[in-house]
Amino acid sequence: MFLDSLLFSLSVTLPTMLMLVIGIVLRHRKAIDEHFCEVASKLVFNISLPAFLFLNIVKHPADYSSQIWLVGAGISGTLIIYLVSEWIAFRCISDRRYRGIFVQGMFRGNTGILGLALCINAYGSIATAPGAVYTACITLLFNILAVITLTNSLGDGKPSFIKIFKGLAKNPLISAIILGVIVSKTGFVIPEPLLRTGDYLAHIALPLALICAGASLNFRQLAQVNSNDKNQAAVNSVVIWTSLGRLIFAPLFMIILGKFVLHLEPMSLGIIFLMAATPVAAAGYSMVRNFGGDYTATANIIAITTLGSMFTSSLGLLILRQLGWI
Secondary structure (H helix, E strand, O other): OHHHHHHHHHHHHHHHHHHHHHHHHHHHOOOOOHHHHHHHHHHHHHHHHHHHHHHHHHHOOOOHHHHHHHHHHHHHHHHHHHHHHHHHHHHHOOOHHHHHHHHHHHHOEOHHHHHHHHHHHHHHHHHHHHHHHHHHHHHHHHHHHHHHHHHHHHOOOOOOHHHHHHHHHOOHHHHHHHHHHHHHHHOOOOOHHHHHHHHHHHHOHHHHHHHHHHHOOOHHHHHHHHOOOHHHHHHHHHHHHHHHHHHHHHHHHHHHHHHHHOOOOHHHHHHHHHHHOOOEOOHHHHHHHHOOOOHHHHHHHHHHHHHHHHHHHHHHHHHHHHHOOO
């Protein structure tokens, strides 16, 4: 039983880890560089990943009403983590500029790329539709909460809801998911040449995104966590506690909420865990930088949680599989 659980957890997380390692090696050997990652990431975000989500929803229609508990668990859990994080930040972080960085790091996981990859590795194509629906709803919430907390922390304290809605309306992932749902429900038949073209684009989405994620890790930035400077020590404290909260508290809380409060069925509970066990999303770095915050601290959090999640997600899967919960 233990061996079966161990093999299952490795079968889910090892392919994702290896793709990240490939990205690290290629960057080290200078086969790819930062410019390549920047261009490739834009290709994935704007074209390939939307095609992947759209086609999988169209090809694997789901009973979306049956996902209400899954989505409800994700939304309610995210909101609770957000509110608790805001309270902790207000009470424990004296420098206002780092409160938003802490809060965003606690609730914002990389569900769109790593989360979907882990879910598909665990359950196959059957998890694509519920995973995509979950990602769509959570992405909406992530963007809204991120703008609010970063505006309160780094801005004038007055979130611009017009900017929030404009940003959401322009998000290609959300647009692709909504369009996919509409097409799947109306029964519109897509011509075969277009489907094949979409398949070509979709098949490069997750591998390319994972390679770029690995290549974008900056291990030199992690050395700053050991700085002896007093001001830097306070920043390092935020980095460390945010990383621990993302790696341990977030997935543990979501499992407790899903299992004992909402009583989710095994696959939904597995999806909830895998989504919550992801590292801080790279989009958080861009948002902090746009707001004029400490993007180096944010990059450190992303790097630490990316490395740490390789082990916590595997360990979590092993334990949950042993318990027979997923």
